[in-house]
Every structure is written in C-alpha cells, then in structure tokens.
Amino acid sequence: MKILIAQPVHEGGILQLRKDIENNEDVDLVIYPEGYICDEILLEDTCKLARLHNTMIITSYKKDFKDRALIIDKDGNKILERWKTPAEFKCELYEPLVVETNKLCIGYLLCMEILKGYRDLEKANRKIDFIVHPIGVGMFSNEQFNLWINEAKRIAKKYNTMIIGTSHADGSYRNCGISIPISYCIDKSGEEIYISKSDTRTRIIDLNTKTIIERG
Structure with missing residues (x-):
C-alpha cells in the first residue's frame, strides 16, 4: 500500500489535492491536514475525486465553521465522519475512532485529539493497522512539537500500530x-520512519517496504 502525505497551504478549493492525486495514480491513500476542505460543496467534489481516481482520502472538513473528521473510501463514500472532540481533557474522544475498509482497520485522531489517544483508543477494542492524524496548522513552539511527537510514539507502542x-x-x-x-510517520515499535520539522515536502511511503519518496 502506498500513502501520499501532503502539507498543502490553505486554499478555497481542492486544487492541490486534485493535482496530488492526478500526478500520483499509483497511490492508494492520500492524507491531507485538518480543515483542508473548507465547505460541504467542496466535500462532495472531494468524494467525486476519490471515486474518479479510485483513491482513498483522509482529511477533515469545515461545517458551520467547526471541524469534522473525514475518511472517504475509493468509491467516494464517507465511511468515517464525526465532530472533533472538545479540547477539555476529561472529555473522552468522540466515536467512531476506527473504520474497517479493504481488510484494514484504520484509526483516526484529529489534531489535538492526539493528547487523548493513549488513554481513549482502547474504546476501539480491536487491532488497528495504522492511525492517521490530520493536524490543522504547524506547532506554536518546539515544546509542542516534541510533546506531540512523543505522544505519537507512546500511542504507537501501546497499540502496536503505525501512526502518520x-x-x-x-x-x-x-x-x-x-x-x-x-x-x-512512526512505526509500531515507536521508532521514527521519518519526522519532518519545517520541511513541507510531500512524501510517499510504501507500507510494505517502509521506503519513502520525497517530492517538491
């Protein structure tokens, strides 16, 4: 399985997503950040894009100015969709936390939900093949950067799964x-496959070989 991991700039359309998919037809899954899709009209366009190119898309979209989790399968169906969990630590992660598709169990954490994943992913009660973590914008400090990477490593080790x-x-x-x-991208042992800091190149990772291609 090949996964494209992008760091686009904010836009009022889906031109960058469309270009990434059209230029990388061998990719099975595209991961874009939180809130990349800015309205429900573009959401429908994104579903059509996934269906046209037989490519799964994981990102999030804006509804009523709030963020919603989103996984679209290769047929253009929204197979995971929910509100983002509030930041208050006592508030448990909203479900669903995982979705099963094409014999894979994919976990989903949206931005600040990473800080609750170690505690709450147990609710999924199944083996997760990998977890996707769309983030809205970059970190506001080196301390936050290190905190979130360390949380990803803890989650990967606890649940014996990759996280991207x-x-x-x-x-x-x-x-x-x-x-x-x-x-x-952190592997299931908590070791880094790669960690990018202030380097916005697109990356394609082959899950079978764990090789990485950098673009741009």
Missing part, C-alpha cells in the same frame, strides 16, 4: 504568528 500525521504548510494556531509545519 501531517499539518498545513501555512497558518498558525489562533493566528499567533508562530508555525512549525509538522509531518511524521
């Missing part, structure tokens, strides 16, 4: 003006 995350290349948390774009 990516953010937009632009924007900052609450417009604070500080952004460290992030992209990473």
Whole structure:
C-alpha cells in the first residue's frame, strides 16, 4: 500500500489535492491536514475525486465553521465522519475512532485529539493497522512539537500500530504568528520512519517496504 502525505497551504478549493492525486495514480491513500476542505460543496467534489481516481482520502472538513473528521473510501463514500472532540481533557474522544475498509482497520485522531489517544483508543477494542492524524496548522513552539511527537510514539507502542500525521504548510494556531509545519510517520515499535520539522515536502511511503519518496 502506498500513502501520499501532503502539507498543502490553505486554499478555497481542492486544487492541490486534485493535482496530488492526478500526478500520483499509483497511490492508494492520500492524507491531507485538518480543515483542508473548507465547505460541504467542496466535500462532495472531494468524494467525486476519490471515486474518479479510485483513491482513498483522509482529511477533515469545515461545517458551520467547526471541524469534522473525514475518511472517504475509493468509491467516494464517507465511511468515517464525526465532530472533533472538545479540547477539555476529561472529555473522552468522540466515536467512531476506527473504520474497517479493504481488510484494514484504520484509526483516526484529529489534531489535538492526539493528547487523548493513549488513554481513549482502547474504546476501539480491536487491532488497528495504522492511525492517521490530520493536524490543522504547524506547532506554536518546539515544546509542542516534541510533546506531540512523543505522544505519537507512546500511542504507537501501546497499540502496536503505525501512526502518520501531517499539518498545513501555512497558518498558525489562533493566528499567533508562530508555525512549525509538522509531518511524521512512526512505526509500531515507536521508532521514527521519518519526522519532518519545517520541511513541507510531500512524501510517499510504501507500507510494505517502509521506503519513502520525497517530492517538491
């Protein structure tokens, strides 16, 4: 299985997503950041794109200015869709946390949900093949960068599964003006396959060989 992991800039359409899929027809799955799809009209266009190119898409979209988790299968069906969990730590992760498709069990954590994954993914009660972690914008400090990477490693080891995350290349948390774009892939032992910090190149990873191709 080949997965394209992108760090696009924010846009009012899906031109970057369309280009990535059209230029990489051998890719099975494309991962884009939280909130890349900015409205429900573009959501329907994205479903058509997945169906046209027989490519799974994992990202999130905006509805009523709030973020919703999203996994679209190769037939253009929304097979995982839910609201983002509130940030309060006592609030448990919203479900579904996993989806089964093409003999795979895929886990999903949306941005700050990474901080609850170690505790709450037990609710899934099944073996997860890999977890996808769409992130809205880059980290606002090196401390946050290290915290989120360490959480990903803890989750990978606890649940014996790979975890993949990516953010937009632009924007900052609450417009604070500080952004460290992030992209990473951690294997099931908690070891890094790659960790990208302020390097916004697109990457394609082959899950069978764990080889990485960098683009751009």
